[in-house]
Amino acid sequence: MKKRKFHQKICLMPIGIMLGLIFVVIISCTGQKTDDQVYKAYELRINGHADSAKVLLEEITSENPENAMAWYELCRTIEHLGMSNPRAIKESMDEALRCINLAVENDPDNAWYLSYKGGIETFHFYLAMQMGFENAGEHLTLIEETYNSVFQLDPTYYENKLTLVEFFGGLPAEMGGDSIKAAKYAAELEKANIIAGAKARELLMPEDADYLTFWKEIVEEKPGNADAQQALGRIYLFTDNIEQATICYQRAIDLDPSKNTLYLDLGRYYMMMAMQNPALIDSVAPFIEKEFNKFINFTPEPINPMKAWVYATLSMINRRMGNEDVAKKYLEMAKEWDPFFSPAFGKPSEALYIHPDVIVHEQEYYLSPF
Numbered sequence: 001m002k003k004r005k006f007h008q009k010i011c012l013m014p015i016g017i018m019l020g021l022i023f024v025v026i027i028s029c030t031g032q033k034t035d036d037q038v039y040k041a042y043e044l045r046i047n048g049h050a051d052s053a054k055v056l057l058e059e060i061t062s063e064n065p066e067n068a069m070a071w072y073e074l075c076r077t078i079e080h081l082g083m084s085n086p087r088a089i090k091e092s093m094d095e096a097l098r099c100i101n102l103a104v105e106n107d108p109d110n111a112w113y114l115s116y117k118g119g120i121e122t123f124h125f126y127l128a129m130q131m132g133f134e135n136a137g138e139h140l141t142l143i144e145e146t147y148n149s150v151f152q153l154d155p156t157y158y159e160n161k162l163t164l165v166e167f168f169g170g171l172p173a174e175m176g177g178d179s180i181k182a183a184k185y186a187a188e189l190e191k192a193n194i195i196a197g198a199k200a201r202e203l204l205m206p207e208d209a210d211y212l213t214f215w216k217e218i219v220e221e222k223p224g225n226a227d228a229q230q231a232l233g234r235i236y237l238f239t240d241n242i243e244q245a246t247i248c249y250q251r252a253i254d255l256d257p258s259k260n261t262l263y264l265d266l267g268r269y270y271m272m273m274a275m276q277n278p279a280l281i282d283s284v285a286p287f288i289e290k291e292f293n294k295f296i297n298f299t300p301e302p303i304n305p306m307k308a309w310v311y312a313t314l315s316m317i318n319r320r321m322g323n324e325d326v327a328k329k330y331l332e333m334a335k336e337w338d339p340f341f342s343p344a345f346g347k348p349s350e351a352l353y354i355h356p357d358v359i360v361h362e363q364e365y366y367l368s369p370f
Contacts, residue, residue, distance in 0.1 A: 038069050041077070042356055046304055050080045050340045061102075068107035072116065073356050075099035079120070080305070080352060084340040093123050111154040112359045116351065118146040118160060122366065125167075129175065140167055140176035158196035159363045161185050165200045170367045194218075195227045199363070202231070211235045226256035227363075233262070234370050237269055245269070258360075260298045264310070264347045265370050267291035271317070271345070272369065281320055288317060303353050308338035316343075 037060050045053035057074040060067060075096045082092025100117045107113055125139040147160040169182030186204055190197030198218050202211065215232040222228045233248030249262040270284040270291070292310050295302060302310075315330035334341050342348050346369075350362050 038073050045077050048338045053077050066106050068103045069356055071099050071103035072113055081340055083342040096120055111150050114150045115157055137176035159361055161189055162199055165203050169204050226252040237370055263291045263295040305338040305353055308334045308341035312341045
């Protein structure tokens, strides 16, 4: 009898394995189908149909509320639409935060989703500062908690720790600044990565420090590092040495073509010159267009919403110059690439437009224009 039971068990094992495999295939096919729908929504958004993408993603999340990727993409789609309508940006970002929270809830081990959540919380922090710093410290505490959760999952998210160094080291105490915390996070970055550590040290250096010498020494030590070349170029921008900044930025782009948005920063530098002195607009406009065209004509071709932002910005510049026909032409081009383009002065974040399967470690500065 015992022998018979033993043989029954052996005979049933292959059947169980087969049933298990069938179950896995069913789940995999269902998951792939859902992922394909999310990818379809992404393609709609990137090709100028963010409104249709939102409808599709709402259907996906309604049918499968546990789909973390769909919630993440819905978050970005709502953010995308919100950026096109500054008057409703607060409501849009509130809804985006709700969606990314659901993405994190359904995929708690996904460091990227958590990091993106921190970015949305940072935007809310900015809104709080604009409203007279109301509860600014509480917002900063929330950002710190989120990023610390990211570090526990993946300590290589150096850009998040740099954001904490920038805020804690650059803000007054009444807004949540804390020099002790800033020094702590900076020390952790110095142990983890030479370039990230150098960026952290720079953030905590006094205003009269020799920033150029500091970064020149780092570049000499790491001449093939694109981040170091970018950091040196950034300092040249702050010292109004646009010639050397352009050289450093081009070196950074040559080393890492994904840094082609640095052309937009060079264009924005000239834009800031005109903002500070409107009489310069006619003389700097050709330089703005030159740098922006380098980005537009880059290979691989930039993504549609970024091209739309460039043309919308060129439209604004030409309107200020009185070139109404040219301004109208550029505005139409912007709408063709993406009718939901951002009208903001700051260039849109790369993280907003990357494919849902892609992670980008993008360093952003919040207390300086570059």
